Amino acid sequence: MKLSRLGEFGLIERVRRSTVKGRGVKLGIGDDAAWVQTTFGSCLVTADLLIEGIHFDLKWTSLYALGHKTLAVNMSDIAAMGGTPAYLLLSLGIPATFESNHVEELYRGIRSLALKSGVTLVGGDTSVAKSLLISACLMGHPGYRPVTRDGARIGDDIYVTGTLGDSALALNLLQRKSPSLKTPLARFLVSRHQFPTARLKAGSLLAREKLARAMIDVSDGLLQDLGHICKASHIGAILMEESLPLSRAYRCLSGRDGKRHALTGGEDYELLFCARKSDRRNVTRIQRLIDVPITRIGSCVHPRDGIVVLDHRGKRLAFRSTGHDHFKSI
Amino acid sequence: MKLSRLGEFGLIERVRRSTVKGRGVKLGIGDDAAWVQTTFGSCLVTADLLIEGIHFDLKWTSLYALGHKTLAVNMSDIAAMGGTPAYLLLSLGIPATFESNHVEELYRGIRSLALKSGVTLVGGDTSVAKSLLISACLMGHPGYRPVTRDGARIGDDIYVTGTLGDSALALNLLQRKSPSLKTPLARFLVSRHQFPTARLKAGSLLAREKLARAMIDVSDGLLQDLGHICKASHIGAILMEESLPLSRAYRCLSGRDGKRHALTGGEDYELLFCARKSDRRNVTRIQRLIDVPITRIGSCVHPRDGIVVLDHRGKRLAFRSTGHDHFKSI
Numbered sequence: 161m162k163l164s165r166l167g168e169f170g171l172i173e174r175v176r177r178s179t180v181k182g183r184g185v186k187l188g189i190g191d192d193a194a195w196v197q198t199t200f201g202s203c204l205v206t207a208d209l210l211i212e213g214i215h216f217d218l219k220w221t222s223l224y225a226l227g228h229k230t231l232a233v234n235m236s237d238i239a240a241m242g243g244t245p246a247y248l249l250l251s252l253g254i255p256a257t258f259e260s261n262h263v264e265e266l267y268r269g270i271r272s273l274a275l276k277s278g279v280t281l282v283g284g285d286t287s288v289a290k291s292l293l294i295s296a297c298l299m300g301h302p303g304y305r306p307v308t309r310d311g312a313r314i315g316d317d318i319y320v321t322g323t324l325g326d327s328a329l330a331l332n333l334l335q336r337k338s339p340s341l342k343t344p345l346a347r348f349l350v351s352r353h354q355f356p357t358a359r360l361k362a363g364s365l366l367a368r369e370k371l372a373r374a375m376i377d378v379s380d381g382l383l384q385d386l387g388h389i390c391k392a393s394h395i396g397a398i399l400m401e402e403s404l405p406l407s408r409a410y411r412c413l414s415g416r417d418g419k420r421h422a423l424t425g426g427e428d429y430e431l432l433f434c435a436r437k438s439d440r441r442n443v444t445r446i447q448r449l450i451d452v453p454i455t456r457i458g459s460c461v462h463p464r465d466g467i468v469v470l471d472h473r474g475k476r477l478a479f480r481s482t483g484h485d486h487f488k489s490i
Numbered sequence: 491m492k493l494s495r496l497g498e499f500g501l502i503e504r505v506r507r508s509t510v511k512g513r514g515v516k517l518g519i520g521d522d523a524a525w526v527q528t529t530f531g532s533c534l535v536t537a538d539l540l541i542e543g544i545h546f547d548l549k550w551t552s553l554y555a556l557g558h559k560t561l562a563v564n565m566s567d568i569a570a571m572g573g574t575p576a577y578l579l580l581s582l583g584i585p586a587t588f589e590s591n592h593v594e595e596l597y598r599g600i601r602s603l604a605l606k607s608g609v610t611l612v613g614g615d616t617s618v619a620k621s622l623l624i625s626a627c628l629m630g631h632p633g634y635r636p637v638t639r640d641g642a643r644i645g646d647d648i649y650v651t652g653t654l655g656d657s658a659l660a661l662n663l664l665q666r667k668s669p670s671l672k673t674p675l676a677r678f679l680v681s682r683h684q685f686p687t688a689r690l691k692a693g694s695l696l697a698r699e700k701l702a703r704a705m706i707d708v709s710d711g712l713l714q715d716l717g718h719i720c721k722a723s724h725i726g727a728i729l730m731e732e733s734l735p736l737s738r739a740y741r742c743l744s745g746r747d748g749k750r751h752a753l754t755g756g757e758d759y760e761l762l763f764c765a766r767k768s769d770r771r772n773v774t775r776i777q778r779l780i781d782v783p784i785t786r787i788g789s790c791v792h793p794r795d796g797i798v799v800l801d802h803r804g805k806r807l808a809f810r811s812t813g814h815d816h817f818k819s820i
Contacts, residue, residue: 186532187638190722192570192706193536195636198528202516206523207627209581209615240522251539251625285539285625295581295615295625297537306525308517376522392520 161260168286171260175267175281182280184246194282196247196299203246204300206237212291220334223262225354226294227269233379234298235277235358236429240377242307242367243300244360247282248274250296253289266294277360304367312374312393312434316460319443321359321431321452323407324382326352328425329414345409352407356429362450363431371442372433381424383479385432386467393434396465399423399458402472423469424479434460491590498616501590505597505611512610514576524612526577526629533576534630536567542621550664553592555684556624557599563709564628565607565688566759570707572637572697573630574690577612578604580626583619596624607690634697642704642723642764648788649773651689651761651780653737654712656682658755659744675739682737686759692780693761701772702763711754713809715762716797723764726795729753729788732802753799754809764790 163171176189184197208230210216216226231248238245250270254263274281279298330353333341340346359377366372374389382404390397404422406414414421435443440456447454461468469477493501506519514527538560540546546556561578568575580600584593604611609628660683663671670676689707696702704719712734720727734752736744744751765773770786777784791798799807 187636191638192567193534193573193630193636195532195534195571195632197532199531201529201531202525202527203533204523204525205577205579205613205627205629207579207581207614207625209583209617209623209625211583211617211619211623214583214617214619237522241525243523247535249535249537249627251537253539253541253544253623283535284537287539287541287544289541289544289623290620293539293541293583293619293623295537295539297535297579297627299535299629300523302525306517306521306523308521 163254163258163260163263166260171263171286178267179281180275182278185280185282188280188282194247194249196282199301202302204238204241204243204302204306205297206234207295207297208234210294212293221354223265224269227266228273228355230294230296231270231273231279232356232358233429234296235360236356236377236379238298238300239358239360239363240375240431242304242363242372242375243302244364245277245279245298245300247299248279248296250281250284250294252284252286253293254286255290255292256288303364307367307372307375309374309376309389309392312389312395312460314395314460314462315437316373316434317437317440317456318397318399318458318460319433319435319454319456320378320405321362321454323405323410324378324428324430325410325414325419325422325425326407327356327427328421329410329417332417332421333413340413345412348407348409349413353427356427358429359431359452362446362452365446365449366433369442369446371435371439371446373435375431375433378428378430378432380426382432383423383467389432389434390463390467394463396461396463397458397467398461398465399467399469401469401477403455403457405453405455493584493588493590493593496590501593501616508597508601509611510605512608515610515612518610518612524577526612529631532632534568534571534573534632534636535627536564537625537627538564540624542623550661551684553595554599557596558603558685560624560626561600561603561609562686562688563759564626565690566686566707566709568628568630569688569690569693570705570761572634572693572702572705573632574694575607575609575628575630577629578609578626580611580614580624582614582616583623584616585620585622586618633694637697637702637705639704639706639719639722642719642725642790644725644790644792645767646703646764646790647767647770647786648727648729648790649763649765649784649786650708650735651692651782651784653735653740654708654758654760655740655744655749655752655755656737657686657757658751659740659747662751663743670743675742678737678739679743683757686757688759689761689782692776692782695776695779696763699772699776701765701769701776703765705761705763708758708760708762710756712762713753713797719762719764720793720797724793726791726793727788727797728791728795729797729799731799731807733785733787735783735785
């Protein structure tokens with residue numbers, strides 16, 4: 161059905177009807193504001209903006225995947241605080257050429273992940289727009305004391321969950337229409353790019369056990385996001401290039417790019433955190449509980465050293481860019 | 491300074507530094523998510539999307555006014571629930587041609603209203619975009635039991651705060667570059683369009699005294715927004731055209747448009763509510779406390795009657811459109 165026939169309120173009514181009323185939702189879609197329960201007298205809240213042509217290209221992603229990813233990237237921010245995601249507000253700018261089933265596809269992607277994660281859509285806004293734009297705001301329960309970026313200390317270990325660079329390498333292969341895209345290895349990378357996993361269990365356990373002293377999710381690239389921790393915690397960092405966790409697909413397909421994507425490529429949505437040296441055993445214990453590798457990749461040093469990456473011979477590597485900056489890349 | 495020189499994180503740092511840390515903010519701008527206190531174990535939350543060329547035109551508004559309005563329209567949604575606004579998340583898509591002082595101007599408009607209203611900016615997102623887009627998410631404290639749209643009953647009175655149609659008439663004058671724009675009366679209308687007032691005190695008192703049984707803010711036009719109350723409460727409504735509260739400026743400048751803007755024009759951000767007939771004295775009492783007129787404009791009837799507007803002779807008026815629908819106007 162054409163959106164112009166369905167109308168704005170017809171669309172909202174459809175979304176409302178297909179939304180399961182979640183736990184803690186006192187009043188969901190359909191009033192001036194949503195009314196939701198919070199725990200511990202407080203809540204976590206994060207927002208993300210995704211714009212067609214800037215953050216995504218409908219050539220490389222389906223609307224279903226895009227919906228899924230919209231929620232996943234916001235969940236990743238809540239995971240990086242050690243929290244549990246709960247309520248989503250979704251504002252959409254929709255091109256006039258879209259049919260209602262296009263919009264439905266996007267919501268289907270969101271719903272599939274929301275149902276699995278206990279997240280409820282409670283509100284938002286809809287409008288026409290020249291190109292597709294998605295603005296999400298996700299609220300979560302803090303659970304334990306949220307893990308900020310400023311608690312790392314000199315001597316701490318630096319860890320990362322999962323593997324790095326898969327998403328950026330996938331985008332690179334897609335953009336240059338690499339013939340390798342048909343291989344299962346490349347398909348794995350593309351799925352990492354299109355359906356990132358927020359490390360909720362890891363984040364929550366690391367917060368509960370007070371192991372992560374500073375934590376962030378890797379969205380703009382390892383070096384850049386580590387830079388945020390360093391700045392907030394007033395420390396420097398030494399990374400061992402050899403230790404970076406790489407998937408088999410990444411190792412097979414990265415070619416001349418080497419570890420560049422793993423160091424500076426964005427959208428991995430893995431958790432990067434710092435923990436006391438004395439907690440190494442405890443971190444290993446957590447790893448067993450969450451079924452996702454946690455890799456020690458470096459350590460925190462004096463801030464005068466900045467961020468240094470050493471290769472396997474102990475030689476300092478230099479990087480032209482540390483990661484993504486929206487305005488500097490204009 | 492060019493935004494490309496300042497960079498995304500330079501911009502965020504500037505915004506962070508110029509933001510006063512508000513009450514209840516445990517962790518504001520600068521981490522993966524904000525962490526805020528909530529009262530009564532719950533919170534209200536609303537979102538709005540403003541897109542250049544759809545919701546605003548930089549020909550008719552300054553960036554300062556736009557910032558102010560962004561917050562005001564979200565505050566109006568919280569007011570319509572009887573709540574108190576508290577925390578704002580602001581996501582901006584910024585054209586590459588913008589200088590950092592343009593963005594600063596927008597934030598200045600937001601800050602001026604935020605300071606007056608006890609609202610703190612706690613997070614958001616920034617990105618480049620082809621045209622300016624603003625996505626806001628506002629959280630508030632419920633205060634008392636939030637006033638929804640579904641509590642109106644047959645026989646209730648219908649009231650509205652302030653005056654209607656000023657904003658739509660102002661936009662109309664601006665769009666047709668009316669020569670009357672230089673007059674003080676037109677300037678009053680334009681200020682109503684550019685700097686709308688959220689009726690927070692009225693909303694909060696009407697909720698506290700349990701006078702408003704159903705409430706909504708007039709954002710899409712009186713008839714359309716009344717339609718939302720009617721649908722949710724399963725009632726119809728009779729409005730007396732003669733009773734519609736009009737400003738002197740509106741009466742002087744509406745000309746051939748008559749009461750059209752007052753009935754179907756959007757962006758008044760007045761509160762529309764239904765109250766028991768037996769509460770007329772109490773509503774008058776509230777009016778004295780808030781320094782804003784509250785006008786009885788009709789009554790709730792059986793749903794089979796739909797929404798009827800009667801002129802001064804008791805004749806039914808017909809309307810081609812009831813208000814704004816983003817997709818139907820494609």
